[in-house]
Amino acid sequence: MNPFQNAQKQLKTAATILNLDSDVLEILKKPKRILQASIPVKMDDGSLKVFEGYRVQYNDARGPFKGGIRFHPQVNLAEVKALAFWMAVKCATVGIPMGGGKGGVIVKPQVLSTGELERLSRGYINAFVNFIGPKVDIPAPDVYTTPQIMAWMMDEYSKIKGKNTPGVITGKPLNVGGSLGRDTATAQGGFYVLDELVKKLKLNPKNTKVIIQGFGNAGSNMADIMFHAGYKIIGYSDSKTAILDIKGKGFDSHTIEKIKKKKGYVDICDCHKIKCSCKDHKHMTNEQLLQQKCDILVLAALENVVTQNNAGKLKTKIIVELANGPTTPEADVKLYKKGIHVLPDVLANAGGVTVSYFEWVQNLQNNYWTKKEVFTKLQKIMIESFNSVWELSQKHKVDLRTASFLLAVDRIADAIKQRGI
Numbered sequence: 001m002n003p004f005q006n007a008q009k010q011l012k013t014a015a016t017i018l019n020l021d022s023d024v025l026e027i028l029k030k031p032k033r034i035l036q037a038s039i040p041v042k043m044d045d046g047s048l049k050v051f052e053g054y055r056v057q058y059n060d061a062r063g064p065f066k067g068g069i070r071f072h073p074q075v076n077l078a079e080v081k082a083l084a085f086w087m088a089v090k091c092a093t094v095g096i097p098m099g100g101g102k103g104g105v106i107v108k109p110q111v112l113s114t115g116e117l118e119r120l121s122r123g124y125i126n127a128f129v130n131f132i133g134p135k136v137d138i139p140a141p142d143v144y145t146t147p148q149i150m151a152w153m154m155d156e157y158s159k160i161k162g163k164n165t166p167g168v169i170t171g172k173p174l175n176v177g178g179s180l181g182r183d184t185a186t187a188q189g190g191f192y193v194l195d196e197l198v199k200k201l202k203l204n205p206k207n208t209k210v211i212i213q214g215f216g217n218a219g220s221n222m223a224d225i226m227f228h229a230g231y232k233i234i235g236y237s238d239s240k241t242a243i244l245d246i247k248g249k250g251f252d253s254h255t256i257e258k259i260k261k262k263k264g265y266v267d268i269c270d271c272h273k274i275k276c277s278c279k280d281h282k283h284m285t286n287e288q289l290l291q292q293k294c295d296i297l298v299l300a301a302l303e304n305v306v307t308q309n310n311a312g313k314l315k316t317k318i319i320v321e322l323a324n325g326p327t328t329p330e331a332d333v334k335l336y337k338k339g340i341h342v343l344p345d346v347l348a349n350a351g352g353v354t355v356s357y358f359e360w361v362q363n364l365q366n367n368y369w370t371k372k373e374v375f376t377k378l379q380k381i382m383i384e385s386f387n388s389v390w391e392l393s394q395k396h397k398v399d400l401r402t403a404s405f406l407l408a409v410d411r412i413a414d415a416i417k418q419r420g421i
């Protein structure tokens with residue numbers, strides 16, 4: 001099943017429990033607008049390459065469309081549609097006044113030069129300039145898109161419009177209207193909700209073993225926050241490598257970060273070399289890592305990693321979804337039966353878009369907050385949202401994802417009805 005089919009299934013489950021108005025359901029089954037563009041880019045060698053780009057504007061009943069832009073070779077329309085829908089659900093779950101949208105470009109950004117990447121980023125804005133704006137649709141970073149890319153995009157939009165418009169995009173560097181705390185917000189928000197669950201389950205961080213799949217922005221920051229909170233990180237991975245600690249010492253997030261900076265990937269010992277330097281750690285596949293015994297499994301890579309094929313084999317108590325859509329609906333059923341608590345993407349990674357919303361508010365007011373203000377506000381939103389979701393899950397005897405959808409879909413449905421269909 002593709003991610004959009006998964007998203008539809010999740011919607012249907014919530015709609016049935018909510019006894020959702022059939023007109024609202026029809027509206028929510030499809031995005032409001034799908035945009036697709038060919039983006040020509042002059043390459044450094046003088047040749048021209050045309051990239052395929054998307055922007056899906058799913059629902060704006062609760063506020064302007066909001067969601068990141070992904071640069072990845074596997075981007076496709078079904079994926080962008082699902083991600084745009086999940087953004088609408090995410091914003092509604094945490095109660096920020098934004099709708100849902102998402103963008104993507106089919107590209108392997110690692111093989112582009114800085115100049116090519118800049119031209120592609122500017123080209124993306126050129127293609128969709130008439131459909132975005134601070135009160136219309138506000139993009140942000142996602143997989144393989146960085147603050148620098150956001151700066152180019154904001155600059156391009158501002159140039160075309162002839163006025164400085166920082167509020168058109170979030171996740172910008174600090175000097176061009178970014179918000180303090182945005183860089184670590186996804187992980188920080190995930191940590192706040194995890195902390196609530198850990199307290200409910202009476203786990204002690206010191207005795208709690210963690211495996212982290214994915215070491216991009218969300219995964220690496222989560223590793224750092226959890227390491228400093230005293231959790232034991234016993235395994236981690238990126239797209240190239242997966243490593244398990246076999247001596248029970250746990251990994252230090254700073255060491256992994258240092259290696260990543262040096263090598264470009266997170267392998268702390270080089271076993272592809274003839275003589276393996278690895279004594280305390282074991283290399284394995286990403287799939288094997290997921291199935292190792294731990295207490296908390298953080299999913300911070302891509303979608304569809306926990307499926308009906310491996311859900312039964314997971315040996316964890318908690319799953320934290322910092323990635324979007326890592327667990328399929330079939331897997332959710334199995335995990336719930338096994339008593340594994342899944343902190344779903346639409347709640348667990350909502351810290352990113354929440355601080356994006358703060359950034360947008362600051363841009364519109366041209367008034368900037370301290371990091372403490374940002375995180376105090378973020379913490380309050382994340383804890384309140386967790387508690388609302390938890391209560392709904394207890395009341396309806398459903399998993400935390402279904403509970404988030406109940407909360408969010410109800411809020412979106414209200415907005416649709418109050419505005420008038």
Ligand code: GLU
Nearest residue numbers: 067068140141142353356
């Ligand atoms: N790409 C992030 C997400 O999936 C952030 C979106 C945003 O900040 O608008 O939630």
